[in-house]
Amino acid sequence: MPGAHINSTQLSRIETSLLPIREKDFGYPQARHLLLRAGFGGTDEQIRTLARWGPKAAVDHLLDYTDIPAQADPPDAFDSNIIRPRSQAEQREIRRARQNGDEDTLARFRTMRQQAQRADRNQMRQIQRWWITRMIQTPRPFEEKMTLFWHGHFATSYRTIEDSYHMYAQNRMFRHYAIGNFADLLRGIIRDPAMLRYLNNNQNRKSSPNENLARELMELFSLGEGNYTERDIKDGAKALTGFTYQDDAFFYNKNNHDNTIKHILGVTGNLDADGFVNAILRSQACAPFICAKLYKFFVADIPTDVKALKGPTRTVVRKMSIMLQQHHYELKPILRRLFLSRHFYDPSVMGTKIKSPAELVVGSIRSLNAPPRNMSIIADAMDKMGQSVFMPPSVKGWDGGRSWINTSTLFVRQNTLVYLLTGRQANRNFVERTNYDPTGLVASMNDPRLDRNPPSELIANELLDLALGHRPAGAAQSLVEAAHKVDQPNTAKGITTMLTLITSMPEYQLC
Amino acid sequence: MNLHNDPDGVHAYTRRAFLQSSTILASAAFTVPAFIQSSAFAFPKPETGLASIPGVNEDNILIIIQLSGGNDGLNTVIPYRDDTYHRLRPTLAVNVDNLLILDKKIDLALNGAMTGIRELFDQGQCAIIQGVGYPNPNRSHFTSTDIWHTAEISGTGDGWIGRYIDAQCCGYDKGQSGQPDGSHTLEPPIAIGREAPLALSGRHMMPVAFESPGLFEWAGGKFSKEIIEHHQQLTDMSHEHANDDSNHNFLMRTAMDARVSSATIRKAVAAKPLVQYPGSSLAKQLSMIGSMIRAGMKTRVYYASLGGFDTHANQAGGHTRLLRQFSDAIAAFQKDMTAQGNADRVTTMCFSEFGRRVGQNASNGTDHGTAAPVFMFGPKVQGGFHSRHPSLTNLDNGDLKYTADFRSVYAEVLDKWMSAKSRNVLGASFKHLRVLNV
Numbered sequence: 001m002p003g004a005h006i007n008s009t010q011l012s013r014i015e016t017s018l019l020p021i022r023e024k025d026f027g028y029p030q031a032r033h034l035l036l037r038a039g040f041g042g043t044d045e046q047i048r049t050l051a052r053w054g055p056k057a058a059v060d061h062l063l064d065y066t067d068i069p070a071q072a073d074p075p076d077a078f079d080s081n082i083i084r085p086r087s088q089a090e091q092r093e094i095r096r097a098r099q100n101g102d103e104d105t106l107a108r109f110r111t112m113r114q115q116a117q118r119a120d121r122n123q124m125r126q127i128q129r130w131w132i133t134r135m136i137q138t139p140r141p142f143e144e145k146m147t148l149f150w151h152g153h154f155a156t157s158y159r160t161i162e163d164s165y166h167m168y169a170q171n172r173m174f175r176h177y178a179i180g181n182f183a184d185l186l187r188g189i190i191r192d193p194a195m196l197r198y199l200n201n202n203q204n205r206k207s208s209p210n211e212n213l214a215r216e217l218m219e220l221f222s223l224g225e226g227n228y229t230e231r232d233i234k235d236g237a238k239a240l241t242g243f244t245y246q247d248d249a250f251f252y253n254k255n256n257h258d259n260t261i262k263h264i265l266g267v268t269g270n271l272d273a274d275g276f277v278n279a280i281l282r283s284q285a286c287a288p289f290i291c292a293k294l295y296k297f298f299v300a301d302i303p304t305d306v307k308a309l310k311g312p313t314r315t316v317v318r319k320m321s322i323m324l325q326q327h328h329y330e331l332k333p334i335l336r337r338l339f340l341s342r343h344f345y346d347p348s349v350m351g352t353k354i355k356s357p358a359e360l361v362v363g364s365i366r367s368l369n370a371p372p373r374n375m376s377i378i379a380d381a382m383d384k385m386g387q388s389v390f391m392p393p394s395v396k397g398w399d400g401g402r403s404w405i406n407t408s409t410l411f412v413r414q415n416t417l418v419y420l421l422t423g424r425q426a427n428r429n430f431v432e433r434t435n436y437d438p439t440g441l442v443a444s445m446n447d448p449r450l451d452r453n454p455p456s457e458l459i460a461n462e463l464l465d466l467a468l469g470h471r472p473a474g475a476a477q478s479l480v481e482a483a484h485k486v487d488q489p490n491t492a493k494g495i496t497t498m499l500t501l502i503t504s505m506p507e508y509q510l511c
Numbered sequence: 512m513n514l515h516n517d518p519d520g521v522h523a524y525t526r527r528a529f530l531q532s533s534t535i536l537a538s539a540a541f542t543v544p545a546f547i548q549s550s551a552f553a554f555p556k557p558e559t560g561l562a563s564i565p566g567v568n569e570d571n572i573l574i575i576i577q578l579s580g581g582n583d584g585l586n587t588v589i590p591y592r593d594d595t596y597h598r599l600r601p602t603l604a605v606n607v608d609n610l611l612i613l614d615k616k617i618d619l620a621l622n623g624a625m626t627g628i629r630e631l632f633d634q635g636q637c638a639i640i641q642g643v644g645y646p647n648p649n650r651s652h653f654t655s656t657d658i659w660h661t662a663e664i665s666g667t668g669d670g671w672i673g674r675y676i677d678a679q680c681c682g683y684d685k686g687q688s689g690q691p692d693g694s695h696t697l698e699p700p701i702a703i704g705r706e707a708p709l710a711l712s713g714r715h716m717m718p719v720a721f722e723s724p725g726l727f728e729w730a731g732g733k734f735s736k737e738i739i740e741h742h743q744q745l746t747d748m749s750h751e752h753a754n755d756d757s758n759h760n761f762l763m764r765t766a767m768d769a770r771v772s773s774a775t776i777r778k779a780v781a782a783k784p785l786v787q788y789p790g791s792s793l794a795k796q797l798s799m800i801g802s803m804i805r806a807g808m809k810t811r812v813y814y815a816s817l818g819g820f821d822t823h824a825n826q827a828g829g830h831t832r833l834l835r836q837f838s839d840a841i842a843a844f845q846k847d848m849t850a851q852g853n854a855d856r857v858t859t860m861c862f863s864e865f866g867r868r869v870g871q872n873a874s875n876g877t878d879h880g881t882a883a884p885v886f887m888f889g890p891k892v893q894g895g896f897h898s899r900h901p902s903l904t905n906l907d908n909g910d911l912k913y914t915a916d917f918r919s920v921y922a923e924v925l926d927k928w929m930s931a932k933s934r935n936v937l938g939a940s941f942k943h944l945r946v947l948n949v
Contacts, residue, residue: 200823200874208873212823219651301758308667354758384722386705396653402761406707406720407769408727410762415730424733427725474748482741486734497738500731505745506762 014312014348018319018341025345026055029469033350036511037298038062038339039141041363044442044466059339063179063332065140073172078127080165080248082120117162124164128389129375131171132382135362136372146178147171148358149297151389154189154221155397156198158390165248166194167390182290182329186222186277193245199395202244204237206258211237216395218280224292224306227285228265235262239276281329287321294335295320299344301353301401316343351469354404355511357385360413361420363511367466368499370420371436377425381416385409405509417503421496438495442466445490456480456489460498467502475502571928572804574844574859575672575710575814576793577659578837580821581652582863583830584883584911587625588639588900592618595903599870603826603877619900624835627842628886635894636845637886638946640920642901644882644913648865652821652879655864660710662918662937671921672700672812673713675929675936699768700812701776701803703796708814717765718814719772724780724799728773743770779806785850786843793817794840801847804857811929820863824874837861841888848889858889858928858947862917868910869903882913885920891928893948919944 031051035042050058097105199213214236242257423432442462444454460476487493609623631637657666711718796815866883898915922933922941
């Protein structure tokens with residue numbers, strides 16, 4: 001398979017053009033790359049189909065996903081009332097119990113609260129499994145990929161807010177606006193109960209401002225450090241006063257809102273939270289910041305600081321941000337342009353990005369047709385790899401890139417693949433019944449001309465094309481030898497052996 | 512992709528050499544891989560523990576603990592006689608019944624939860640450096656953490672320990688890898704946890720990180736033992752042409768580190784500690800570190816962390832609980848080191864990315880602040896207080912003004928404990944505070 005492996009001479013000239021890739025340059029490696037980055041990878045058959053369609057139809061298919069029917073969540077998928085505010089009657093009862101030293105009543109309320117928290121943690125685990133399953137099963141992979149992007153961008157953690165339904169509602173909001181307008185996402189996030197609680201804006205009152213949301217709204221969500229002043233934070237916090245929530249809904253408490261004149265990012269007036277957002281959107285730093293984040297997520301592991309960007313990356317991010325401004329923060333046109341661009345398929349871009357845990361796990365199950373097995377074990381493994389969905393490590397989200405990889409997480413990554421493919425786990429002797437059938441995974445196995453008996457090296461090489469995107473010298477031979485030690489190379493066991501080995505190669509961590 | 516960073520393929524050569532040497536040693540019946548065991552002469556006797564060799568600080572070990580989230584220094588080391596403290600913290604000031612008064616002549620007390628640390632203080636094995644910070648404090652967790660980890664005010668670049676270790680193998684060249692001079696072997700620092708901390712990450716040497724020993728080995732052998740050799744073959748095969756700073760090469764190096772260190776570490780931490788450790792996360796981490804030290808591993812820097820110090824709301828109960836975990840874990844670790852006979856070789860340093868504001872907020876918590884105390888433990892520290900306590904009235908925008916630069920602490924650790932040249936690692940000279948008694 002030509003094209004995917006990089007050598008040093010190719011690196012000297014990196015394509016920075018956002019012009020569309022030529023039809024003739026779009027083959028199996030490019031279609032595979034597109035599916036990996038704009039989705040969670042594809043099967044051999046899906047890759048071949050997109051390659052046949054050509055770049056435009058392939059990108060349209062991924063991006064215009066609203067044309068693809070998908071099952072909507074039932075409205076009662078999760079219980080919104082596990083964590084709920086206390087009713088006035090309950091509050092009265094507690095007050096009375098406190099006054100009277102009625103320890104029994106107070107203890108009863110404490111127990112109720114603890115039970116609710118336990119039930120809620122349980123529901124949070126269900127929601128985690130629900131989302132990972134959705135990523136695995138969706139016919140609209142780009143929708144979930146963008147939802148994951150926004151989750152990492154507007155990072156909010158259940159560990160702090162302890163309300164699973166708020167996390168679920170936020171996830172739906174991200175999915176709803178996934179490739180809409182960035183302005184809507186900003187307006188959505190300052191009304192989102194999970195975020196308002198996470199960054200303490202429910203405690204941001206005119207009488208005692210809390211600057212947490214105001215700071216992060218600029219530092220991490222829209223402009224980046226250095227593009228605002230401490231004064232902008234102070235006055236931004238004033239603009240956000242009174243933005244809070246009641247039970248599961250946004251609530252504007254105008255008694256707590258500060259109506260004084262504010263100066264934010266060069267705009268002066270009695271700004272409210274939307275005025276603050278508008279001031280942010282006017283800033284020249286906003287589009288480059290968002291484009292650098294998108295670039296980092298979809299194209300290459302780069303520093304988040306826009307000013308630190310160099311060379312080709314700097315050029316491409318600048319072009320993208322000019323476009324984003326021209327399109328008034330509409331995201332889809334910019335992403336379409338990016339996924340069609342020659343830059344996106346440059347050899348320095350393809351096969352060089354470190355997979356996030358979600359990309360690794362979901363992508364392996366999707367592209368290798370692996371059985372998803374026990375979702376709790378999968379969710380736990382992702383946590384050990386450093387990506388527990390709904391629980392990012394901080395408001396900064398996941399750093400991504402090399403920070404995913406260390407000796408510890410590398411073992412977890414390899415061993416999760418061992419588990420998916422063979423049902424075996426590092427620290428347990430219990431073996432899950434293997435129902436993995438990889439016979440027919442790649443084209444040669446389905447080729448009638450080969451009479452279901454393709455040459456072993458061809459199978460190994462096609463497995464390498466699918467899983468790694470290239471064929472390291474000598475690899476096929478070693479794989480075939482290993483398969484022979486376990487079974488024949490064209491049986492389920494033989495192919496499982498080869499895949500277990502391929503997925504434990506360091507290159508498998510790249511996409 | 513930057514070939515000019517590495518014109519002679521230095522990385523590739525060293526790694527290959529390193530792999531070969533470890534294979535050779537393994538076949539010569541050594542159980543500790545070359546990069547962990549610095550030389551055959553220094554090979555310890557794990558059963559008896561390491562007898563310390565006076566004056567030879569090649570054997571010294573540094574434990575770094577981060578109290579993540581920004582520890583409230585003022586409720587840890589408490590200026591309990593200061594009216595301002597009580598005035599600005601009407602509900603959060605630690606009650607007099609919950610103080611551990613160290614010395615009636617000193618206006619400072621420890622939080623009541625820190626009984627273990629108090630005992631160490633009384634034995635002269637606890638140094639408290641007051642008001643540690645840096646100029647133009649940054650109140651972002653991430654940036655300030657990066658500043659502490661890199662020892663650079665910009666918060667960018669390689670980790671300070673990473674640079675030190677790079678220098679050990681390759682000579683000083685701040686943040687860059689030079690040519691290995693062969694005088695030192697490579698011993699990557701070890702971090703307990705999922706993340707490899709920036710402080711330990713160098714250009715040449717990356718830390719080994721692991722969360723639990725049971726997961727620190729490839730499970731493919733459980734499917735078929737016969738494929739393990741193919742697993743190694745395939746990993747090494749792809750290594751041959753990787754000689755640049757690409758993600759590809761980074762993954763190769765990490766895969767190799769993982770494989771080589773897996774067996775040693777699992778064996779070390781399987782041993783039962785000599786003392787009973789509490790059940791907290793930090794205690795478990797320190798217990799594993801203790802076991803690795805006891806097994807005679809030549810690792811010189813270990814890293815552990817305790818999170819949850821970002822106490823914006825309803826701080827009192829949670830903060831006290833964290834301080835108790837911290838103090839109890841440290842006390843158990845010091846007992847372990849003494850029981851092992853390794854106490855004189857081990858110094859522990861504890862920091863947090865920042866302290867918290869002097870005044871409490873409206874949510875019975877505290878917001879991000881600036882300077883805070885750094886703790887150091889072990890028989891070789893100069894016990895007691897160092898530097899000055901920052902004034903609670905002469906503030907900078909409501910925050911404490913730092914009285915000691917954190918790089919002064921690093922400099923002393925590097926110069927006196929790690930036998931390095933701090934000026935070359937830190938890029939400037941910082942005055943020692945005489946916290947170490949060596």
